[in-house]
Amino acid sequence: MGTGQYKVKVGLATCGVAAGGQKTYEKLRQLLSGLGIDPEKTGCMGMCYCEPLVEVITPEGKSYVYGSVDEKEAEKIVREHIQGHRPVKELLVLSPEEETEHSPYMEKQHRVLLGFLGKVNPESIDSYLSAGGYEAVKKAVGTMTPEEVIAEIEIAGLRGRGGAGFPTHLKWKFTREAPGEQKYLVCNADEGDPGAFMDRSILESNPHGVVEGMIIAGYAIGATQGYVYCRAEYPLAIKNLRKAIAEAREHGYLGEKICGSGFNFNIQIREGAGAFVCGEETALLMSMEGKRGMPRFRPPYPAQKGLFGLPTCINNVETLANVPCIISRGGKSYSSLGTENSKGTKVFALAGKIKRGGLVEIPMGMTINEIVFDIGGGISTGKKFKAVQTGGPSGGCIPAELGDTPVDYDSLQAIGxxxxxxxxxIMDEETCMVDVARFFLSFTCDESCGKCTFCRAGTKKMLEILDKITEGRGEESDIDLLVELGEQIKAGSLCGLGQTAPNPVLTTIKYFRDEYLAHVRDKRCPAKICKALIRYVILPDACVGCGVCRRNCPVNAISGAPKEPHVIDQEICIRCGLCQAGCRFDAIVVETGLPEADTDKKR
Amino acid sequence: MIKVKNNSPATGDNIKIIDEIVRRHNIHRGAAIPILQEIQTTFGFVPPEAITRISDLTGIAESELYSIATFYAQFRLEPVGKNIICVCHGTACHLAGAEKVTEALQHATGARPGGTSPDGLFTLEKVACLGCCSLAPVMTVNGETVAKVTPEKARAVVKSLREAAQKNKTAKGGRP
Known part of the structure; x- marks a missing residue:
């Protein structure tokens, strides 16, 4: 027998569910119930590219991780591995016996925070407790003074993980020293950067880690009330967090006289209502006060005058999740990782044209190339690595040539x-940098709260110029105008949104000016993305006249007799690409620039 | 549109529901947003009648409630279609072709992004990042996430929802 001792875990964070993990879980439950095994739900193991993930732990404690497991494969795993005791080799992504092609993804990382993700059951405090959870609260609240806690964070060198990198211990110290009885702690979980999902995964997969960090932070700054301001778009994160808060209260980690001390602390959740600017701390406070989320002037800083006018400390999810690790292991051990001015690890959401995309945690100072190639396995499309974009709409595009840049606060800032x-x-050759810049700017333009003229009207103007360029109406002088306008918006905006909004445009102009020039001079989009500069053409030699494209075309731009090569009417075509997507004969290609014939005439 | 008037929430039992929502949240400071959120969860949108009622109960000016409801992307002031399709337009999804998916949906449903189809069957929305970047492009159909969408897959989803609605209609004896 012995099958009863197998453990099976299924990753059911948002990525896992989106990939069909719930069905896999149900199937496993049904198959395993006869064997007396109850599969366990866990969070995100970080290997989003091969969800749904199933981990099988043998009676000896060996861990086998299977990737892309659907119902059929789940059956196979139960039959061959759990009943037959033979791992299903072809489905394994991680194996204790041998290297797989996926092994470097995990081995090159340094998983301090993410170590919990996918291991603990996010819906069970017992699971977190058995992984050493809440020991840090007992240590901090039970044996340390608030000042000692702050000193430990200072030794660790923790800096804000929300993006700005402000030293955490200073924020805590300022709030602690601010006069007033009532103080607040706010966990900023308004993760709005498109392309970033670290905080979502942490909240979904290890909510107790964040709750524990909040309790310690609350103790250090002298707050009695904590809030989590979470995006409403993250329903699973809110659900798991709500459960974690309730369980922590039942176990005496929240409420009155925590761990037998005189410290009282509670946590409430506030849901955001869909405004990117609310990730900015003063806008977030406005929103929590029930107003439009428009940033306030600083000073006074929230540490002096925050929520409802009282001293408030606002920390990001990942920052707070780091706190229990620092208290448990000691600040010194934490600061041994990373570089001179950027300590510890950082979690990244690796996405785009990358082979192995997901959640990765690296020690600060690892180079971009190491992340893209060693961990991420290189470009998914097989094309050339072109650029990486960090920091979302506030950040910049880094060209592949600068791939040796170490990832830390200062080095990244130095290259813009x-x-x-x-x-x-991660972007490859098929990404148009002008289009990417336009994408980010249309996002910030939409999300500008409208308070500062430069941000409100300036981003709109920049967007209009970029529209002009991508539509083939651009002039060379437009590029300089973009730079000038960008600098002025940075200087003339109150909050981080406006101060950083031009970054994607400015860095793409700095590193990819050629592409801008191709758009304005040659009316050509080298990546063949910008609609006005491309056309879909049917190759007469390859077309068999099957008529699929003709039927797929939403505007009836395609004509042709059956079994005869078809033709696209460029005047009618709206460049939606549905014809190309449906063609099984690769007979439809995209061209850019002036048609060959016209170019010849010009010469 | 005519349907809305039939469901106008500011009548009878619905007033009680609104009052109850306000009562539950109003004990906290700055509760305007949670109140509007729950109104929307209950009715599918924030009806003007509800805003008047909230204003009466809380003393927050109607203009201020409108200013909040129009500032945040989450709030809808108009009713939605039977099916809500949200296409993620985060960066990863953009790179993976979200624009093409939206376009295909627009043609298949007859709804413009941010609007509802004339037959009231579909509401189409472009939304900010849903955080499933490794499975891009992503859309949610009535709250359920669909990964790695292609224009074809999107059209197939619309087709099956349309057929389901048709079936429902016939099952009900042809009444709309």
Missing amino acids: AIMGSGGML
């Missing part, structure tokens, strides 16, 4: 990018 909250978008 920022660390940001942790989005890391």
Whole structure:
């Protein structure tokens, strides 16, 4: 027998569910119930690229991780591995016996925070407790003074993980020293950067880690009330967090006289309502006060006058999740990782044209190339690595030539990018940099709260110029105008949104000016993305006249007799690409620039 | 549009529901947003009648409530279609072709992004990052996430929802 001792875990964070993990889980539950095994739900193991993930732990404690497991494969795993005791080799992504092609993804990382993700059951405090959870609260609240806690964070050298990198111990110290009885702690979980999902994964997969960090932070700054301001777009994160808060209260880690001390602390959740600017701390406070989320002038800083006018400390999810690790292991051990001015590890959401995309945690100072190639496995499309974008709409594009740049706060800033909250978008040759810049700017333009003229009207003007360029109406002088306008918006905006909004445009102009020139001079989009500069063409030799494209075309731009090569009417075509997507004969290609014939005439 | 008037929330039992929502949240400071959120969860949108009622109960000016409801992307002041399709337009999804997916959906449903189709069956929305970047492009259909969407897959989803609605209609004896 012995099958009863197998343990099975299924990753059911948002990525896992989106990939069909719930069905896999149900199937496993049904198959395993006869064997007396109850599969356990866990969070995100970080290997989003091969969800749904199933981990099988043998009676001897060996861990086998299977990737892309659907119902059929789940059956196979139960039959061959759990009943037959033979791992299903072809489905394994991580194996204790041998290297797989996926092994470097995990081995090159340094998983301090993420170590909990996918291991603990986010819906069970017992699971967190058995992994050493809440020991840090007992240590901090039970044996240390608030000042000692702050000193430990200072030794660790922890800096804000939300993007700006402000030293955490200073924020805590300022709030602690601010006069007033009532103080607040706010956990900023308004993760709005498109392309960033670190905080979501942490909250979904290890909510107790964040709750524990909040309790310690609350103790250090002298707050009695904590809030989590979370995006409403993260329903699973809110659900798991709500459960974690309730369980922590039942176990006496929240409420009155925590761990037998005189410290009282509670946590409430506030849901955001969909405004990117609310990730900015003063806008967040406005929103929590029930107003439009428009930033306030600083000073006074929130540490002096924050929520409802009282001293408030605002920390990001990842920052707070680091706190229990620092208290448990000691600040010194934490600061042994990383570089001179950037200590510890940082979690990145690796996405875009990357082979192995997901959540990765690296020691600060690792180079971009190491992350892209060693961990991420290189470019998914097989094309050339072109650039990486960090910091979302506030950040910059870093060209592949600067791939040796170490990832830390100062090195990234030096090349015009920022660390940001942790989005890391990989782009290949098929990405148009002007289009990417336009994408980010249309986002910030939409999300500008409208308070500062430069941000409100300036981003709009920049967007208009970029529209002009991508539509083939641009002039060379437009590029300089973009730079000038960008600098002025940076100087003339109150909050981080406006101060950083031009960054994607400015860095793409700095590193990819050629591409801008191709758009304005040659009316050509080298990546073949910008609609006005491309056309879909049917190759007469390859077309068999099957008529699929003709039927797929939403505007009836395609004509042709059956079994005869078809033709696209460029005047009618809206460049939606549905014809190309449906063609099974690779007979439809994209061209850019002036048609060959016209170019010849010009010569 | 005619349907809305039939469901106008500011009548009878619905007033009680609104009052109850306000009562539950109003004990906290700055509760305007949670109140509007729960109104929307309950009715699918924030009806003008509800805003008047909230204003009466809380003393927050109607203009201020409108200013909040129009500032945040989450709030809808108009009713939605039977099916809500949200296409993620985060960076990863953008790179992976979200624009094409939205376009295909627009043609298939007859709804413009941010609007509802004339037959009231579909509401189409472009949304900010849903955080499933490794499975891009992503959309949610009535709250359920669909990963790695292609224009074809999107059209197939619309087709099946349309068929389901048709079936429902016939099952109900042809009444709309």
